[in-house]
Amino acid sequence: MNAAHTQASGHGHDSGHHDAGHHHQTFWQKYVFSTDHKVIGMQYMFTGMIMAVIGGYMSYVFRMQLAFPGMEVPLYGLVTPSEYSSLSTNHGTIMIFWVAMPVLIAAFGNYLIPLMIGCDDMVFPRLNRLSYQIFLLSAIILLVSLVMPGGGFGGAWTSYPPLSVSQQYNLTPYAAPLWLLAVALEFVAFLMGGINFITTVMNARAPGMKMFDIPIVIWMIVIASILFMGSVGPLVAGAVMLLMDQTIGTGYFSPQAGGDPILWQHLFWFFGHPEVYVVLLPAMGIVAEVITVHARKKLFGYKTVFYTTVATGIISFFVWAHHQFIAGIDPRMANIFTVTTMIISVPIAEMLFVYIATLYGGSIRLTSAMLFALAFLATFLIGGVTGIPLGSTGSDIYFHDTYFVLAHFHFTFFPIAIIAVFAALYHWFPKMFGRMMDETMGKIHFWGTVVSFNLIFIPLFYSGLAGTHRRIFSYAHFPELYRGDVQGMQVIATYALLVLIAFQFVFVFNFFWSMFKGKKADANPWLANTLEWQAPSPPPHGNFAEMPTVYRGPYEYSVPGREKDYWPQNEKPE
Amino acid sequence: MIGLMSSIIPEASSSAANIDALIELIIVIVGAWLIAAEVVLFYFIFKYRRKEGVKAEYITGEKHHEMKWIHIPHNLVLAFDVVIIVFAIMVWYDVKQVQPPADETVRVIGQQWSWRFVHPGLDKILDTADDVETVDEFHVKIDTTYHFQLQSIDVLHSFSIPAFRLKQDAIPGRTITGWFRPTRLGEYDFQCAEICGIGHGIMQSKLIVETAEDHEKWLKAHQPQIASAAPAAPVAAAEPASHSAPPVQPVAAEPAAAESAAVQTAPN
Numbered sequence: 001m002n003a004a005h006t007q008a009s010g011h012g013h014d015s016g017h018h019d020a021g022h023h024h025q026t027f028w029q030k031y032v033f034s035t036d037h038k039v040i041g042m043q044y045m046f047t048g049m050i051m052a053v054i055g056g057y058m059s060y061v062f063r064m065q066l067a068f069p070g071m072e073v074p075l076y077g078l079v080t081p082s083e084y085s086s087l088s089t090n091h092g093t094i095m096i097f098w099v100a101m102p103v104l105i106a107a108f109g110n111y112l113i114p115l116m117i118g119c120d121d122m123v124f125p126r127l128n129r130l131s132y133q134i135f136l137l138s139a140i141i142l143l144v145s146l147v148m149p150g151g152g153f154g155g156a157w158t159s160y161p162p163l164s165v166s167q168q169y170n171l172t173p174y175a176a177p178l179w180l181l182a183v184a185l186e187f188v189a190f191l192m193g194g195i196n197f198i199t200t201v202m203n204a205r206a207p208g209m210k211m212f213d214i215p216i217v218i219w220m221i222v223i224a225s226i227l228f229m230g231s232v233g234p235l236v237a238g239a240v241m242l243l244m245d246q247t248i249g250t251g252y253f254s255p256q257a258g259g260d261p262i263l264w265q266h267l268f269w270f271f272g273h274p275e276v277y278v279v280l281l282p283a284m285g286i287v288a289e290v291i292t293v294h295a296r297k298k299l300f301g302y303k304t305v306f307y308t309t310v311a312t313g314i315i316s317f318f319v320w321a322h323h324q325f326i327a328g329i330d331p332r333m334a335n336i337f338t339v340t341t342m343i344i345s346v347p348i349a350e351m352l353f354v355y356i357a358t359l360y361g362g363s364i365r366l367t368s369a370m371l372f373a374l375a376f377l378a379t380f381l382i383g384g385v386t387g388i389p390l391g392s393t394g395s396d397i398y399f400h401d402t403y404f405v406l407a408h409f410h411f412t413f414f415p416i417a418i419i420a421v422f423a424a425l426y427h428w429f430p431k432m433f434g435r436m437m438d439e440t441m442g443k444i445h446f447w448g449t450v451v452s453f454n455l456i457f458i459p460l461f462y463s464g465l466a467g468t469h470r471r472i473f474s475y476a477h478f479p480e481l482y483r484g485d486v487q488g489m490q491v492i493a494t495y496a497l498l499v500l501i502a503f504q505f506v507f508v509f510n511f512f513w514s515m516f517k518g519k520k521a522d523a524n525p526w527l528a529n530t531l532e533w534q535a536p537s538p539p540p541h542g543n544f545a546e547m548p549t550v551y552r553g554p555y556e557y558s559v560p561g562r563e564k565d566y567w568p569q570n571e572k573p574e
Numbered sequence: 575m576i577g578l579m580s581s582i583i584p585e586a587s588s589s590a591a592n593i594d595a596l597i598e599l600i601i602v603i604v605g606a607w608l609i610a611a612e613v614v615l616f617y618f619i620f621k622y623r624r625k626e627g628v629k630a631e632y633i634t635g636e637k638h639h640e641m642k643w644i645h646i647p648h649n650l651v652l653a654f655d656v657v658i659i660v661f662a663i664m665v666w667y668d669v670k671q672v673q674p675p676a677d678e679t680v681r682v683i684g685q686q687w688s689w690r691f692v693h694p695g696l697d698k699i700l701d702t703a704d705d706v707e708t709v710d711e712f713h714v715k716i717d718t719t720y721h722f723q724l725q726s727i728d729v730l731h732s733f734s735i736p737a738f739r740l741k742q743d744a745i746p747g748r749t750i751t752g753w754f755r756p757t758r759l760g761e762y763d764f765q766c767a768e769i770c771g772i773g774h775g776i777m778q779s780k781l782i783v784e785t786a787e788d789h790e791k792w793l794k795a796h797q798p799q800i801a802s803a804a805p806a807a808p809v810a811a812a813e814p815a816s817h818s819a820p821p822v823q824p825v826a827a828e829p830a831a832a833e834s835a836a837v838q839t840a841p842n
Contacts, residue, residue, distance in 0.1 A: 080772075081772045081773065081774075081775050081776070082772040084775070085769065085771075085772060085774070154769075154771075154772065155769060155771075156769045160729075160730055160768070160769075162728065162729045162730070162746060163729040163730065163769065163770060163771055169686065169728060169729050169771055170771060171771065171772060255745070255746045255747025255748070256746075256747070261730060261745060261746070262745065295622070295630065296629075296630040297630050297631075297633070298632060298633060298634055298635070299635070300633060300634075300635030300640070300644075301634070301635035301636055301640070301641065301644060302634075302635075302636070303636065304635065304636075304641070304644060326732070326741045326742055326743055327730075327743045327745075328742075328743050328744075328745045328748065328750055331666070331670040331671045332671060334666060334670070335663050335666065335667075338659060338662055338663065338666070339659055342655040342656075342658060342659050343655065345651060345655060346648060346651050346652055346655065349647070349648070349651045350644055350647075350648050350651075352611065353611075353643070353644050353647050353648070354635070354644060356611065356614055356615050356618060357635060357643055357644065358635075359615070359618040359619065359622055360618055360622065360631075360633070361622060361630060361631030361633055362618075362622045362630045362631075363622065363623075363624045363625070363628060363629065363630040364619060364622050364623050364624055365624050366619075366623065374615070374619060377615055378612060378615060378616075381608055381611050381612060381615075382608065385604035385605075385607060385608045386604070388600055388603075388604050388658060389597055389600045389601070389604075392596070392600060392658050392659070392661075392662035393662045393663060393665070393666035393670075394592070394593055394596045394661065394662040394663070394664070394665025394666045394669065395593060395596050395597045395600060395662065395665075397593060397666075397669060397670070397739060397740070397741050398593050398597065398736070398739045398741065399597075400741055400767070401732060401734070401741070401767040401768065402767075462582075465578075465579065465582050465583075466582050466583050466736075467583050467736025467737075469734065469765060469766075469767045471769045471774060471775075472765065472774070472775045473774075473775040474775055477765075477775065477776050477778055478763045478765055478778050479763065480761070480762065480763035481736075481763050481764075481765070557630060557632075558629050558630035558631065558632050559632055560632050565629055565630065
């Protein structure tokens with residue numbers, strides 16, 4: 001309730017500012033140097049999409065090489081070992097840091113937070129703009145690193161020293177420091193974003209919006225931001241140390257100078273594992289919004305979801321060394337981390353149970369958005385259960401660094417960064433652009449994407465069971481391991497990837513066609529409760545014609561005794 | 575247990591069967607959960623599709639009799655987690671935490687981009703004149719418990735033999751010990767499992783598990799020529815055994831890379 005007061009007073013000040021600058025904005029002011037959270041969200045989204053195209057192209061090139069070693073890849077050429085390492089390294093880096101993070105947290109966080117909590121903008125709009133500009137700079141530095149003499153950095157997205165430290169070892173004298181600089185800058189950008197998100201949600205909610213009236217997606221973004229801010233410090237410190245090792249000859253991670261390469265692994269994974277939940281939580285939040293709206297159901301146990309999210313967040317700080325079981329840590333320590341790792345499966349499983357339970361008794365509309373949200377649940381379950389043999393010490397000895405790991409984390413990251421994002425785009429597109437996306441094209445895109453995705457990675461589980469290691473640019477060098485059945489899996493995966501890519505053209509066409517030619521959408525086309533649907537589509541600068549007051553929680557669908565099956569949060573009780 | 579793993583890849587060490595049993599146990603447990611969850615999910619999707627005139631139910635999920643649908647599976651997941659943890663730690667303890675007494679000790683040295691193996695020779699003691707040092711070819715006797723001393727001279731590597739279910743990273747500046755006991759004759763390819771630079775993809779070796787007699791024959795045939803002279807390091811280069819390993823194919827590696835690889839392996 002206090003928050004409501006603060007917000008009200010903050011408001012008067014802000015709206016004055018907006019009214020003044022509202023009508024006479026040049027193109028540059030409106031789309032490039034804007035402080036409007038929606039424009040910044042879009043900037044993040046389009047930058048993320050461009051990076052996704054680049055990262056996707058990289059996966060196309062190295063998957064072709066894996067299926068048909070030594071072939072001239074169309075639209076690329078021959079893949080050398082160093083190019084292969086660089087492509088797979090930068091594919092991972094881009095997809096996690098420049099696609100999943102900006103799209104899930106920054107784009108949807110920026111776009112949705114002020115709209116869903118009912119205020120007119122972020123509390124620190126200029127910090128927000130700076131955050132995007134630093135992010136863009138970091139993306140440019142990364143792309144520049146790819147064309148430096150010696151080629152792009154190829155030491156894996158984890159960048160383990162000593163390989164990443166010494167140009168004598170990695171043979172990329174320019175790309176290795178630039179890659180690291182780009183990653184470190186990107187973290188600075190998201191730190192600023194995180195400060196903004198948390199402060200805005202805590203202080204600028206619409207009058208009447210109590211803590212448990214906040215939509216789950218917003219909670220998830222806030223908790224993800226807290227996780228990010230809590231875990232990124234050691235990695236930024238580590239990145240600076242590694243950069244100094246590379247450039248001015250310090251020896252933090254160099255055994256010859258008394259340093260310890262394992263230290264980097266701890267610093268990296270102390271961030272790297274919570275990072276998984278940093279991108280998972282917003283995706284889970286998106287799915288919660290989409291399934292409640294399209295199944296016309298109240299979320300099953302709002303508080304359960306909230307507390308399991310908090311529990312996941314806390315436990316995620318204590319699982320990092322499961323990436324290092326066989327890295328040379330004390331074997332006794334591994335046992336502790338296998339316990340914590342198994343424990344974190346409990347809140348995540350519980351969250352998935354809650355989502356499935358939410359469907360019970362619903363009235364499910366299989367729109368494109370809903371199909372993607374349901375596909376998230378179906379595929380993320382596979383990603384979740386296949387993590388168990390990796391978190392368990394004894395079996396990880398065998399699976400570590402095999403295609404099983406690769407298939408596992410693609411079964412988590414693809415649902416998170418691609419499937420959930422598509423669910424969100426199909427769901428919020430009418431709000432963003434004031435027009436509906438075409439449902440027929442949406443469904444073609446859905447089936448093409450989800451089926452081919454499964455056909456890429458399910459075969460790779462088999463490769464992993466057969467012990468095939470990742471990051472090997474051509475298995476043709478290992479006569480015994482270059483088995484027909486295992487290589488056959490690589491070929492299936494590559495063909496499936498080609499199909500997956502082909503179906504994305506349907507999406508791109510649908511996206512841009514609908515933006516200009518789609519059916520006009522009114523303010524609330526899905527008949528949803530949350531506040532963003534009470535603003536015009538698309539919302540103007542300042543968002544709401546009349547600032548909303550909140551009277552109830554976000555998921556009051558199909559309430560007995562009401563004619564309408566939805567009950568907007570800001571609708572005055574009779 | 576269900577023979578899934580051994581049908582995909584042979585079990586060639588004494589730990590392999592235990593690790594495979596653990597993997598299969600986990601596959602059965604999580605597989606059952608996965609199928610159950612997917613069945614319920616798809617059942618709900620089909621059962622509760624929109625029908626004209628049927629309104630969705632209003633369920634908060636916060637009443638006691640509703641919460642049980644989350645709490646019961648929650649406790650079951652926890653119980654199965656405990657089962658997996660117990661078996662995982664049991665297997666881990668045997669493989670990594672304790673080492674049965676060694677019959678012989680070998681040294682495994684990773685470097686960009688090859689493996690060097692120091693076999694203890696006929697006297698079964700490392701660091702004596704009859705040590706046999708090879709590159710990319712590793713000879714061991716069946717049914718013999720080996721300790722290995724794993725080292726790296728440049729970057730991280732990972733000593734991984736899938737048929738043994740063995741994997742351990744090598745770290746420059748440290749010697750990491752581990753053990754294995756071969757139980758199946760044959761030749762097994764293996765390669766570095768930790769990215770170690772542009773030659774990572776060609777850093778392969780062959781493991782030969784042979785009978786005690788064959789092993790002795792091999793050792794005798796490969797006795798260092800310079801009997802009492804200096805440490806074994808220079809011998810490795812001239813060692814004929816290394817040439818019998820499959821030749822490294824000159825893939826499209828840049829010449830610059832090859833040069834610097836040579837530079838690195840020389841000193842240290």
